Structures are given as C-alpha cells and as structure tokens.
Amino acid sequence: MSEIETLLEVKDLYVNYKSYWYIYKVLNGVSLKISKGEKIGILGESGAGKTTLLKSILGILPPQGRIVKGDILYKGRSLIHDKKYLNEVRRSSIGMIFQDPLASLNPVFTVKEHLLDVLKVVYKDHNYKESDLISIATELLKEVMLPDVERVLNSYPFQLSGGMRQRVVIAMALASAKELLLADEPTTNLDVTIQDQILRLIERLVNEKNLSLILVSHALGLLFRMVNTLYVMYGGEIIEYGDARKILKEPLHPYTKMLLISAPRLTSSKIGEGIKGNPPDYRNPPSGCRFHPRCPFAMDICKKEKPKLIRIGPDHYVACHLYSTSDLEKTGSGI
Amino acid sequence: MKKVKNLFSQIYRSYLFRRTIISFLSLLGLSLIIFALARVIPGDPARMALGPRAPEDVVERYREMLHLKDPLIVQYYYWLSDLFHGRLGISLVTFRDVSADILEFLPATLELMLFTAIIQIIGTIILGTISGCRPGSLVDGALRIFAYVGITIPAFVWAILFQLIFSYYLGWLPAVGRISEDLRVPRVTGFMLIDTILTGNVRAFIDALQHLILPSLSLALGAMAQEARILRSSLVENIGKDYVVTFASHGIPYRTVCFKYALKPSLLGLVPVMGLDIASIIANAFMVEMIFNWPGVSRYGITAMLRKDLNAIVGVVLVVGLIYVIVNILVDILIFILDPRIRRR
Ligand SMILES: Nc1ncnc2c1ncn2[C@@H]1O[C@H](COP(=O)(O)OP(=O)(O)OP(=O)(O)O)[C@@H](O)[C@H]1O
Ligand SMILES: [Mg+2]
Numbered sequence: 001m002s003e004i005e006t007l008l009e010v011k012d013l014y015v016n017y018k019s020y021w022y023i024y025k026v027l028n029g030v031s032l033k034i035s036k037g038e039k040i041g042i043l044g045e046s047g048a049g050k051t052t053l054l055k056s057i058l059g060i061l062p063p064q065g066r067i068v069k070g071d072i073l074y075k076g077r078s079l080i081h082d083k084k085y086l087n088e089v090r091r092s093s094i095g096m097i098f099q100d101p102l103a104s105l106n107p108v109f110t111v112k113e114h115l116l117d118v119l120k121v122v123y124k125d126h127n128y129k130e131s132d133l134i135s136i137a138t139e140l141l142k143e144v145m146l147p148d149v150e151r152v153l154n155s156y157p158f159q160l161s162g163g164m165r166q167r168v169v170i171a172m173a174l175a176s177a178k179e180l181l182l183a184d185e186p187t188t189n190l191d192v193t194i195q196d197q198i199l200r201l202i203e204r205l206v207n208e209k210n211l212s213l214i215l216v217s218h219a220l221g222l223l224f225r226m227v228n229t230l231y232v233m234y235g236g237e238i239i240e241y242g243d244a245r246k247i248l249k250e251p252l253h254p255y256t257k258m259l260l261i262s263a264p265r266l267t268s269s270k271i272g273e274g275i276k277g278n279p280p281d282y283r284n285p286p287s288g289c290r291f292h293p294r295c296p297f298a299m300d301i302c303k304k305e306k307p308k309l310i311r312i313g314p315d316h317y318v319a320c321h322l323y324s325t326s327d328l329e330k331t332g333s334g335i
Numbered sequence: 336m337k338k339v340k341n342l343f344s345q346i347y348r349s350y351l352f353r354r355t356i357i358s359f360l361s362l363l364g365l366s367l368i369i370f371a372l373a374r375v376i377p378g379d380p381a382r383m384a385l386g387p388r389a390p391e392d393v394v395e396r397y398r399e400m401l402h403l404k405d406p407l408i409v410q411y412y413y414w415l416s417d418l419f420h421g422r423l424g425i426s427l428v429t430f431r432d433v434s435a436d437i438l439e440f441l442p443a444t445l446e447l448m449l450f451t452a453i454i455q456i457i458g459t460i461i462l463g464t465i466s467g468c469r470p471g472s473l474v475d476g477a478l479r480i481f482a483y484v485g486i487t488i489p490a491f492v493w494a495i496l497f498q499l500i501f502s503y504y505l506g507w508l509p510a511v512g513r514i515s516e517d518l519r520v521p522r523v524t525g526f527m528l529i530d531t532i533l534t535g536n537v538r539a540f541i542d543a544l545q546h547l548i549l550p551s552l553s554l555a556l557g558a559m560a561q562e563a564r565i566l567r568s569s570l571v572e573n574i575g576k577d578y579v580v581t582f583a584s585h586g587i588p589y590r591t592v593c594f595k596y597a598l599k600p601s602l603l604g605l606v607p608v609m610g611l612d613i614a615s616i617i618a619n620a621f622m623v624e625m626i627f628n629w630p631g632v633s634r635y636g637i638t639a640m641l642r643k644d645l646n647a648i649v650g651v652v653l654v655v656g657l658i659y660v661i662v663n664i665l666v667d668i669l670i671f672i673l674d675p676r677i678r679r680r
Contacts, residue, residue, distance in 0.1 A: 058584045062575030090586035104577040118585045156675040
C-alpha cells in the first residue's frame, strides 16, 4: 500500500480453538492491512474463519480460542500485547456489528441498559450525567432510523423485531466506532426484505462519518459498490486479495472463481453451497494448499507446499501454485 | 413507587396468579395423600390415633368425632376443615396438641433452613462466579474437586465429620443444641437469632450463631457444590456468547462483563434448581437435626415416625409440603423478577 496512514495491520496471525479432545487450527497465517478511510471486504464460505479474524482483532475470541502467533497493530501499536491500549481502542476507535442480531443483544437487559453501559465507558473521561448519556443514546438510535425511540429504549431485545435489533446493534457499534467499523455479515438471519435496508444504512453511515470499514458480506453488489480492497478467505487463509472490482470481475484463484460462479449474481443471498466438497477439517488440515482436496487443478506441488501470496498485477495478489509457474496463462483461464 | 405498584399488579394479573393456582392445586393433592395416610391406610384410625392402651369407649367416642362412619368424601371434608382450623389432634408422645408442638419446634427448623439457604446461595454465587469467570484457575480446579466430594457425601456425614473436627478435636464450635445451657433467652418469635436481638443479648446472639454454623454448613455443602458447578458451566457458556462479548468489545472491563452480563442470564437456569435444593433442605435436616440434637420439627417428625404417632406424622408431612409449596412460589417470584421474557408477556 502507499503513503497513507496505516490504521490496522494484522500480521501473520494464527488462531487455534481448543476443545476437550482436539485442537482446531483455524487461522493459518492471515495478514491484512487497512489504511485510514479505506474500506475492505472479506469473502469466503461458511467456516472460512471470517468471524474468528474479526474477533481476534478486538480480542474477543471465546474462551476456547487462542492467538498462538502473529500480531495485530492498531496505528502501529500492538493490541495483543498492550491490554490497556486494546481497551482504549475498543472504547473509542473500533466498533463491531455482530453476525446474528438475534443473538447479540443480552436477553435480560433493556436497550437502554445496553447503550448506557457502553456510553459510560466510551465517555468515561467526560463526566457526563446520566441524562446526557440518555440524550446521546437517543441520538444514536435516531441515526439508525429507529422509530419510536422512547419505546425502543425501554424494550427488552425479545420485544423488538430482527431488523430493529440489528439497528440497535449498529447504534451500539457506532458509539465506539469513531475510526473503524467491523461488520460481520450484518444481515444474516434477517428477513430478505430487511437485509437491503440494513446494508444501505451501514453504507450511508460509514460514508457520512468517514469511517474505515471491514465488511464481511456475501452481497456482491454491495462489495462491488462499496469496497476498495477485497480479501478472499479459504480454510483460515487469505488466498486472494486486491482491488475489489478487479477480483469480482476477473478472479484468479480457482476457489474464488468457483465461489463467484456459484453466487447468485449481485444479490445478497448466501453463497458457498455451490462448491463441491467440504471445508477443511481444522483438526487435521490438508498439507500444502488447504484447498487442494477440492481443487480441480490440483498438482503434486499443491499437496506439499503452501503457496505464497504473489503479486500478479497492480493491486492483485493470489496464493496459488498455478500462478507461481511461468505458463500461468494456459491453466489460469480454465474455468 | 409507582413502578413498584405496577410491578405488583402485573404479578398479580399474569404469571404469578397462574403459579399460585398451581401451587394451590398441588397443596390440595398433598392433602389428599395425607388424608389417605391418616384415614384410609391404617386399619382403625381412631385406635391408631389414641394408642393401644386407650379404653374402648374412649376410642368409640373418638370414632364419632372423626366421622369415621360417614362416607369418605364427607370424612375428607371434616378432616380438611379441621386442618384449616389447626386441629391436628393430640400427639401420642407429648400428649399435647400437635399444632402446638409444631408451632414450638418449627421456628428452630425454619431458622436452620433459612441460615442454610443463605450460606448455600452466597457460597454458590461466590464459588460459581469466580470459577466461571476464570475457568482453569486455581479456584476453578478446587471447585471441581469440591463438587465431586460434595455430591458424593451426604449431609449427615458432613454433620458427623464437622462435629468431630470442629467441636471435639478443635473445640471451636459447640457440638449440639441451639444455645448454650447457661444462657436463658425468653421466647418471642422462636427464632433464636431474632429473639436474642430483641432482648438485646449480644452474647446470646453470638452463641446462637455459633450453634447454627455447623449444622447449616453440613446441610448447605452438597447442594452448594452442585449448584456452583451448574453456575460455573452456564457462565462459561455465556461468556463466549455474542450478547456478552459485545460488551467486552466496547472496552467494558472483563470483571463487569462477567459479573453482570454473563451472570444474570446464567442465574435464570440456576434459580429453579436452587429452589428445589432449598426446599429439600428440610428432608436432609431430619438426619442433621438428630446429630446436632437440634430441637426442630424434623427431630419431632422422626420421633413421631418411630413411635407411630400418626397425628404428629400428619402434622409434620403437612409442614414439609407447605414449605415446598412456599419455596416454589418464592422461586417463581424470583424468576419473574429476573426474566423479562416472563414479566412482559
Ligand atoms: N469456540 C469454538 N470452538 C471450536 N471451533 C470453533 C469455535 N468457534 C469457531 N470454531 C471453528 O472455527 C472455524 C471458523 O469459524 P468462523 O466462525 O470464524 O467462520 P466464519 O467464516 O465466520 O463462518 P460463517 O460464515 O458461518 O459465519 C469453523 O470451522 C468453526 O467450527
Ligand atoms: Mg461468521
């Protein structure tokens, strides 16, 4: 990337989940960079490790999850090694919208309790009175276009519709997202008719507030429109990244190609069902390229050696042995 | 104030009203069982009630009084109305009114139960939360062992162990009774802790407290171990949930996140279990009261059973049933307060 200030940098990240019997080696050397004002997208089928990646950034992996290697830098300082800095960043720089709006609000607290407790830490240096915080909360809820704010504030999550809940979640995320917003498939589990509204809302807010964005989404249309850089994940690895439009139009990695073909074009419905075979077994992931068991072009070397991300064109990188040899043109256009 | 009033009217209108009716029905069911115990099962209830040495004409008069010649349903009606008026008959052992006996012994048992319940609740929450918020820590490991031990060892074994260790060997705490011999506490409510305070006798209060510790600890331990494990595992589960994690993602300190946002939903599953455990303290108390020579209803009940003192048995079973029902109603109220999904339906 260029001279623009780097906001967030994930460096060679490895994340494992531990269960009673097994170790799941999920993230396998993920690197990613986002500059100020940049908007990046992450694409990948279910189980690719997208949520794991976003949660690692904020240090909110479940108790079974561990970062075993790598580093995460925000404005050059480590979020992993400096817990105080991490909390500072959580409070007032990065906000996250969780995947499932039905599961991301606490069932036994009101919306008001949610927002006030968050605002209390976000503005803890301001000496605000409760009434000040309530008016900030009201403002936030209005920003996400919730009607009847008074009622929403006093409601419990189960009294709100899915769309309303996701708006509340977005409002909460906005409270801390002063610089960077992480949105993890923000429309999963929502009614199709509402999905579009929510995505447009996020788009508008990000543009208005000039936020940087990491968007996990299968809404190709939205990605095409909104995102500068696209990362494609498979089996806990970034297998292709670069200029979003270029990748969406001319994908290089066999997995990306299959993923885009199987996707209903430019809609927001879920993709990933269309590719033959299963995602890797993280307990015992395939050697070499993790995609090789499902890849129609798999060669001998794919089983042995993990392909490195190599630069193919300006702003286009791919990790695939098909492109590390010189005669890539022949095989590359196979599908 | 208005909020409180609203809450109560809500309680009355919906959930609790239903629950009270259910409790009432279960009480009615209980009364049928006790009636069967008192009237139907024994060959001759009057003879049983008066004992083998009572003269025949007295027994005959008693039969009249009990309406034993009427159909069962009529008998049940009379029996129930006697029950409502606290007429439980005479105890064959103490030769006093059973209701008077129970009134005398009940406070001691209730005091023991309440104290046990308090230890149990506080212990469960402290142990469960500490180990749930820090899974894998030292406290967590200790709790795991304690839970296994606590579940396998019944209350009366704890009672004997504690008595041996803390009274006989170490001499830290009294072995038997509710209060030391030399202390005289005038009876006001029958609750020793309250009576000592009411009469302003600090030394007696401390003495009574010391007497309470061992029996209630032995009663609390098993359930506490089990409940703390339940709380621990539901905390561990909740901590990974997005609706808890989201607060951590805003920079709210882990302690607050765990103690507040993970704990409250975790308590929902725990409260009913806790309620059952607290209600069953009285069942365990039978043995423990014997061991600690605690002048409570359980000890009275055991003596009654050994002597086939039918009226007293009926009275004790009734009290046990009532306690179950009351605790259940309390549990329902607590769940109602904790769970908005029930409250706002
Ligand atoms: N707590 C956990 N314990 C064990 N494995 C886990 C845990 N959480 C996630 N995983 C595994 O890690 C892998 C990646 O999960 P993750 O949620 O990051 O995927 P994702 O890309 O977000 O998928 P989706 O599109 O379905 O949300 C999955 O195989 C999942 O089973
Ligand atoms: Mg996910």
